[in-house]
Amino acid sequence: MALPLPTPNADSRPYWDAAQQGRLVVQHCAACGTVQAVPRGCCGNCQSPALEWRDSALRGTVASFSVVHRGPTAAFRNSTPYVLALIDVAGGVRLMLNIIGPGPDEVQIGEEVEITFEPRGEAGFQMPQARRITA
Amino acid sequence: MTTRKQHTARITGVADTAMGELPGSTAMGLHAEATTAALKDAGLTAADIDGVLCGYSMTMPHLMLSSVFCEYYGLRPSFNTAIQAGGATACIMLANAVALVESGACRHVLCVTGDNRLTGMTRDGAVAALASVGHPEFEQPYGMSVPAAYALVAQAYLHQYGISRDELSAISVAARAHAALHPKAYKRDPLSLADVANSRVIASPLRLLDCCLISDGGAAVIVSAADAARDTRKPVRVLGSGQGHTHEHIMAAPSLTDFGCKTSSAMAFDQAGVTAAEIDVAEIYDSFTITLLTELESIGFFEKGEAGKAALAGDISLGGRLPVNTHGGLMSYGHSGAAGGAFHIVEAAHQLRGEADARQVAGAGLAFVHGDGGILSAHCSLVLGQE
Incomplete structure (x- = not known):
């Protein structure tokens, strides 16, 4: 039996797409500077939707x-x-x-x-x- | 923290079913059996119940479990819903029931849970279903099981406090000694520190006997308004409650050594107007040895890094400084999902009523109950007292 694969969704697709290119990206909040692991549509600290992907x-x-x-x-x-x-x-x-x-x-x-x-x-x-x- | 007025609600009926391997049992049947017994315990009838709160079942997953149960048992309440918060479900159900009776929405609220997860599904099936608390993209594809997630907490704890294998094992051994005094406990045969240390590794550093059981069983708790409790058999007071929620996924936990139980217990103690030192008996969610160890310390019953030594010295055993999980807990009494956390409430009520037989803590006047769901994610604490 094969190991499971993640099923990317609209929030997470950029993370998995980057992984296919050998890059690790994290979400960075342009409003408060928080970085977050699990990709979201808003910042888990200040709720701003202004999120940018940055290479780690x-x-x-x-x-x-x-x-x-x-x-x-x-x-x-x-x-x-x-x-x-x-x-x-x-x-x-x-x-x-x-x-x-x-x-x-x-x-x-x-x-x-x-x-x-x-x-x-x-x-x-x-x-x-x-x-x-x-x- | 603003002090909230002490609760006025009473726990008026408690019951649990037989525990362990119950061939022929069903999730709804266990709900019904526990309800009938809790009504009898309270001296109430089904017609007195005007609020119903159910949890969840793994053998019978349903979008509307509480409606299914009300149909099954023949209840037509004026308030009815299901609550899902993993191992914190039972305590959170009780907190909701308290709010319902104190707001005047209900007079007598039935909180009922049960699951036949041992005989109603395979052990592999249960382990796989439980692993679904892991993130579907960021945790499950890496092979996270619930024991492995708690093992990450345990490894961080061992790294920080450097406690010995025996200090961890002492948690299991203390629970088993209590279970031996309870005729309904699933596992009652003697357990030694060596048995725990020699059991097979599930996810290092956790071994098989660091883990809770998978059992069939059910439990029901009836919560009543203060005036409605007057004609029940032997009510117990709910004095304080509190919750703490910091994360769902362990990768997102703000700390690996401090958890939401710190906030939830502080709220509950503050509302009850008591301190941790005044508690006579504690019934605390113990899905793994590390769960109880970190909670005992986070809640403030013991200093950081000291709970294992205390367990080894007999402090959490009957006759000790703070008897904990006097029924045997999830590791020896039984664990039936949402009902697992309810067994702690049932035992606390038995202790406060002086009905705990060979397990009775002399003069138990104040009890602390705690449930945690997920990977130390959702926490609910209760302070209960004698009428």
């Missing part, structure tokens, strides 16, 4: 993580163990990502990671992910 540097730090041994669906149960993490990305928002690549279960809170893009499904939909900086 592809770096972040681990705010928390868990090595998951029991997945919620058949697709994820076939992928265990995997690392679920909250990553504070350089653009100023917190994202939920998987930590992929070598040694994911040796990760520590506060560790710096790079944001990478992992193809998923037959069409190779690019999912933002985090990778440990091992070098």
Whole structure:
């Protein structure tokens, strides 16, 4: 069974479109300067609709993580163990990502990671992910 | 914070059904069984009920569950609706019932919940359905389950306070010892710190015995106006209530160590005119060990990083400084969705009435009840007292 793909909507499409180009973008409020992770039609701080998309540097730090041994669906149960993490990305928002690549279960809170893009499904939909900086 | 006038509503009837694996049960049947028992407990009849609040069911998802139940049971109330706030549902239903009777809209409001989520669906189905609290685009595609989301909170907590495995496990062990004293509890066999530490990892650092049960069961609570409560059997006072809402998705939580229970409990204590130190018994939502640990500290019953040590020292057990979850909680008594949070209310009422049998906290005059929904997202606190 295949891992699920996000279904972009009018709020989120620019985020996923950017991911297909290897870019991570975050919403920035032109009125109050707040940046927000989950894309919306208004600012979650001041409710202004004046939102702009800005590119984030592809770096972040681990705010928390868990090595998951029991997945919620058949697709994820076939992928265990995997690392679920909250990553504070350089653009100023917190994202939920998987930590992929070598040694994911040796990760520590506060560790710096790079944001990478992992193809998923037959069409190779690019999912933002985090990778440990091992070098 | 402006002090609100103390509540006047009474809890006049409480009941829960049998708990655990109940083959042949249905969501509506459990609602009905709990309602009949709560009416009997109050000394009321179905005709006395003029307000009905239902929660939600996973085995019977419906847009109008409260209407379905009223038809099933034969109620034609003048106020009727369903409330969905995950694990906070029961406490939020009660807070709404209080507002209804205090505004004069209703005299006797029935709050009823129940689900046969153990025998009525597969365990995998239940785990998958619960994961839908995760964001459909930004969390679920990364494999977030509810235990994994709470594990993120637990990992952050362990990183900050460096507590031992046993301090976390002590929460489960204390609950099981209480459940052993309750004839209806789903899990009553003895549990040791080693059992918890050796159970399999679900999502690190959480292990199987850090997690709540999945059970069939139902519960009903009747809330009455002060004057309408006079001819009921043994009313309990609602003194204060409060809510706190900071996020739905854990990726959007403003903090991983402080949550809305801080605000909700402060509101409830303020309205009741009491402090945390005056509470005799606490029944607090305990979906995972980390849930209870962070809530005990956020609410102010224990200092940050200290609740695990307190649990290990017996402080939250019967005879301790603050007996918590005297029925065994969601980890040992049972967890039937929206009804899971209602079991805490039922137990608090039993304690305040002196009807908790072997689990009775001597001289329990003030009880604190708390529910949380989502990933520590929606919080509702209640302070209850003796009539």
